[in-house]
């Protein structure tokens with residue numbers, strides 16, 4: 001959101017139009033398709049698991065002309081599937097709109113969820129809970145806070161480095177930013193859900 005403020009503005013416009021002055025709930029998902037599109041694009045654009053869990057071939061096989069001996073270890077390249085130009089034109093660009101059509105989610109676009117949570121019968125059993133919480137966290141943050149670039153002591157904007165740690169789990173390197181309540185009303189909403197000990 002810090003790097004792509006126009007996405008943040010569009011998401012907040014959708015949230016304000018649909019929710020008015022209240023916080024999002026799980027059952028708002030259908031009415032907030034752009035938030036769902038952002039979650040899909042976040043999972044696609046910089047996948048947390050660019051390669052998936054290796055598999056061993058239980059039998060020998062031939063796939064697209066390649067001979068695969070029994071016992072061969074195969075490493076799924078999720079990154080390459082998520083960067084496939086045929087499914088995601090200009091794949092290096094962060095563009096949630098690629099998942100939308102006529103104001104709704106477009107079911108004909110390949111869903112990154114089918115890739116990022118692994119494959120087959122050992123795919124992630126936490127998929128639904130992870131997606132629900134990702135969605136609710138994104139919607140709640142965007143409803144209540146403005147995220148923006150930090151400013152240094154001389155008043156210069158600090159651009160986020162956009163560096164990512166390489167590894168089995170790929171996460172962004174630490175970066176400075178501003179996170180501020182959007183309004184006095186947003187502040188009240190935040191305090192209204194504060195946990196009491």
Ligand code: HEM
Pocket residue numbers: 048049052053116117118119120121122123124125126127129130
């Ligand atoms: C964005 C969040 C998450 C991502 C991207 C993710 C991704 C993955 C991937 C790629 C695998 C390997 C699947 C395969 O072998 O094909 C996996 C396995 C697994 N995940 Fe997740 N996961 C997430 C959240 C969660 C959560 C919230 C839970 C639990 C509540 C969970 C529980 C598990 C378990 C138990 C396995 C091992 C399944 C098995 O080997 O049979 N995951 N996950």
